[in-house]
Amino acid sequence: MKIIVAAIGSRGDVQPYINLCQGLQAAGHDVTLATNPTLCSLADSHNIKNAPVGPAVDMGEVGARLLAQSFNNMWIGMIRVMSLGARLVEEAYPDVLKLCRGADLLLATDTGRGIAEAERLRM
Numbered sequence: 001m002k003i004i005v006a007a008i009g010s011r012g013d014v015q016p017y018i019n020l021c022q023g024l025q026a027a028g029h030d031v032t033l034a035t036n037p038t039l040c041s042l043a044d045s046h047n048i049k050n051a052p053v054g055p056a057v058d059m060g061e062v063g064a065r066l067l068a069q070s071f072n073n074m075w076i077g078m079i080r081v082m083s084l085g086a087r088l089v090e091e092a093y094p095d096v097l098k099l100c101r102g103a104d105l106l107l108a109t110d111t112g113r114g115i116a117e118a119e120r121l122r123m
Contacts, residue, residue, distance in 0.1 A: 001029045001030070001104045001105060002029070002030045002032075002102060002103045002104050002105075003024055003029050003030065003031045003032070003103065003104065003105045003106075003107065004031075004032050004034055004096065004099050004100050004103045004105070004106050004107070005017050005020065005021055005024075005031060005032070005033050005034065005107045005108075006034040006035075006053070006092075006096045006106065006107070006108040006109065007033060007034070007035050007108075007109050008034075008035060008036055008053065008054060008085075008088055008089050008092050008109065009036070009085060009088075009109065011039060011042065013109060014033075014035050014036070014039050014042065015042075017033060017035075017107075017109065018033065018042065018043055018046050018048055020107070021033050021043075021046075021048045022046060022047075022048065025048070030049075031048070031049065032049045032050060032051055032099060033048050033049070033050040033051070034050070034051050034053045034092070034095065034096050034099050035050060035051075035052070035053065036052070036053070036054060036056065036057065036058075036088070036092075037052035037053075037054070037055075037056035038056050038057065038058045040052050051095070051099055052095075053092040053093075053095035053096050053099070054088050054089075054091045054092025054095060055088065055091055055092075057088060096108075
């Protein structure tokens with residue numbers, strides 16, 4: 001089965017999906033991890049086939065900076081980080097859709113978007 005795993009975010013968001021990809025590969029599936037360009041080397045280090053999607057933004061670094069710039073108001077910082085994450089997912093999805101052509105399954109961290117795209121592609 002050809003599977004695309006779309007995991008976009010910080011290393012903490014993506015790491016569990018690398019483990020999932022390893023398990024799927026071990027089960028004999030053709031798996032591609034679609035992730036931030038800044039995290040492709042992490043996938044490479046675990047022998048996971050990957051494809052860069054969206055802009056090259058290090059969410060861990062940028063997220064920490066946004067929180068620090070929020071004048072010690074955690075809620076403002078979290079809103080800023082979540083807004084950036086949503087924008088990155090939105091920008092990455094055209095690339096994810098291209099990868100899904102010919103795939104049997106899309107697993108996405110952004111559930112609502114993943115369901116809509118999988119239905120649109122009749123997966």
